[in-house]
Amino acid sequence: MAGVSGVVEADVVVVGGGPVGLVVACELAGWGVRVVVVESEVVVSERPRATTVHARAVQCLVRRGHLEGLAGVRGGRFSGPGSVPGSGHGSVSRSGPRSVSRSGLGLGSGAGVGSGSGSGVDGGVVFHFAGIPGLVVSAPGGEPVAVLKCEQEVLERHFEARARGLGVRVLRGCRVVGVRQWRGGVVVTARGAFGSVVCRGLFVVGADGARSVVREQGGFASRVYPASVSALAGDVRLEVGGSLVTGWHRTERGWLVVKEAEGGWVRLRTVNGAGPCAQWRVAPTVEELRREVSWIVGREVAIGEGRWLSRFSDFSRVASSYRRGRLFLVGDAAHVHFPVGGQGLSTGLLDAVDLGWKLAFAVRGWAGAGLLDTYDQERRPAAQRVIDHTRAQVALMRPGPELEPLRALFDELLAGGGEAGVLASMVSAQDTVLPSCGRSPVYWEGRFLPNVALVTREGPTDVIALLAGGGPLLLLFGQGDAGGGFEEQARGWAGLVRVVHCDAVPGLERDALLVRPDGYVAWASGREGREGPAGVLEEYFGAPVRVGEVPVGVVG
Structure with a gap:
């Protein structure tokens, strides 16, 4: 400064x-x-x-234009499903093993999965849940990548x-x-x-x-929520005899995550389920990390120099x-x-x-x-x-044979598809439904509007392009405003809320939607006699103002 x-x-x-x-x-x-x-x-x-940036965060950032100019992004959108900005790896693999290593780590008999995240599969990106691979995170068609690795x-x-x-x-x-x-x-x-x-x-x-x-x-x-496990992280250089297999590895003592880093460094993460660290305020050393890795894998691992060492836990707040x-x-x-x-x-x-x-x-x-x-x-x-x-x-x-049946069950669930979709939506935050302003909410209120293709009076477009203007949208579909007066109700916010007439969109099944700048739906038309958007507009944006009081140039 x-x-x-x-x-x-x-x-x-x-x-x-x-x-x-x-x-x-x-x-x-x-x-x-x-x-x-x-x-x-x-x-x-x-x-x-x-x-990692998960799907809903990516979707919101793209709608707000904040990824414009990022490597791998064109016009604020990703140039392809394999784009991994800043990773230095180009495209990602389209396949990979499902099983997590439970072997002796680096003894030549077993292999761990890849990173457990970022590997592409048709229709989604392979991720993990509790270190168990096979969770496929996907996004609706027309959306950016499901998982941004950057x-x-x-x-x-x-x-x-x-x-x-x-x-x-x-x-x-x-x-x-x-x-x-x-x-x-x-x-x-x-x-x-x-x-x-x-x-x-x-x-x-x-x-x-x-x-x-x-x-x-x-x-x-x-x-x-107090800590119950201890964990270490750092980049190291492995010495002769200190080879480790890349991937997520579970043993009877805890977990070791191994990832190759640039310049010959190896990135390590350990999780010790025996309990929290009593000296969590003390900076870790290379020797402490070496002992922890060796204890978890059950053999001596030769580690030379290290950098960026840190400790963490499951403390939550x-x-x-x-x-x-x-x-x-x-x-x-x-x-x-x-x-x-x-x-x-x-x-x-x-x-x-x-x-x-x-x-x-x-x-x-x-x-x-x-x-x-x-x-x-x-x-x-x-x-x-x-x-x-x-x-x-x-x-x-957590280590322990008593959890083996539960882990096996989750392994089956992740491989099965349906239940895994619930977990994937939760991890990626795509299942988020916001509280509704309406007294008797209808479907779409509080939900995220996908990037559907739209045909407006100005021509073809989509939700991302319309939200690029910055302001909230009142979307009127087909002849949905005939007799509803929705456009007239929004006139008091004409300098702030953009009214867009569109052809009907199959699947939306609404005559009108009020969309917030972040892509969530604030109000949706419903059954006959349901109130229009004026009440929600006032809750969000205050009392109506005269046309022109809000500088139109600000919202595009």
Whole structure:
């Protein structure tokens, strides 16, 4: 933050410049909101972190245009089902073994599966559940890839460049030491190499990770689940006699995950089911990792140098509320869980998309009285569900013969198709249904609208293309508005809500849908006599305004 000191004025202060905080910033800036991001790291970290973005997060990001310009993406969409931006591997394999190794790991008799994620199969991507391979994550036709494999470092650089291009001020090398809110706004104090900087604004978004200063100083309570297992991670160089087979491996003592990394490094993850680590605050050493790997596999494994060593566990936490007045939490600041299934980054990115447009509307004066409260109502239950099923996966991963029948059952379920589809939808968050504004909701309300092909008065298009304009949509199908007056009801929000007349779409079975900027349906027409969209429009966007009061140029 060369030369930065003094006072910075903004509408919203985002604490934390990781992918989640930067997507919040992009969302806000895209609506003309002044944003400053305060980040403690001077540069983007190259330390291995998340590599998976699941289907619903990808779908929302594409609808909001946030993947525009990312390698492997054309026009905001992926160029092919095998695209793996930033991985350096080009296309992915179209097949792979199902069984997980239960052998002696590297003795030449057994083989583990691949990474357990990212391998393509017809109609989906092979993933895993509790280390059991065979879970196929797919997405509806017309959608982007079901699983985006991309290093977090690549995403973070991409989102930061996008944020800066939208006018976001990013202050790197600034450690936040104070967060205070008052009736008229917020004050964030940070310290860096050039002194202190004070950021003043209307709202603060805490995207500052598991050790969130915003959460602690903001007085957010949390529900906590203590650790029951210990785990280590790091990149190492194996010495002569230290060969390990790539893949997921389970033994009677725990798990070892082995993955090849660039430059001859080997990326290791261990899970010890004997209990939590008593010295979890102490940084691990190469020798500790060597002993743990050797103990789990039941033989000595020769390890030389190591880098990026860390320890983790299944400790889980979810904030009791994601909002306290003018303070909001997103990502790991709001929720943490065991990183099995690769859902942490995706859950945080969905937080960012949900909060971003709502907070922007509130700042611009376009929000209904309760719109900001819907962020907590929609996203906190989603995080709780992730915590619940990751804890279930940890239970399945525990060593012990008493769990063999249960593991065998899940192996059959994953191979069977139907039940595996339920698990795949859960892991990818494609089963999410949001609370409905309506008193008697009908189908589609609260559900995500797939990227269906549409024929409008202007010609052929689809949902992603229409949402690229940024604003909510009122889609009127066929002659659906004849006698319904839906377009007339929406006239009071004409500068904000775009009305689009389309041909009828088989399968939707609705005359009209009100679609939020993130792709979820806020209102759907139903049986004769059902109220039109005016009530929901007012709940979301406040009282109707005269045409032209909302700058049309902002929403495209």
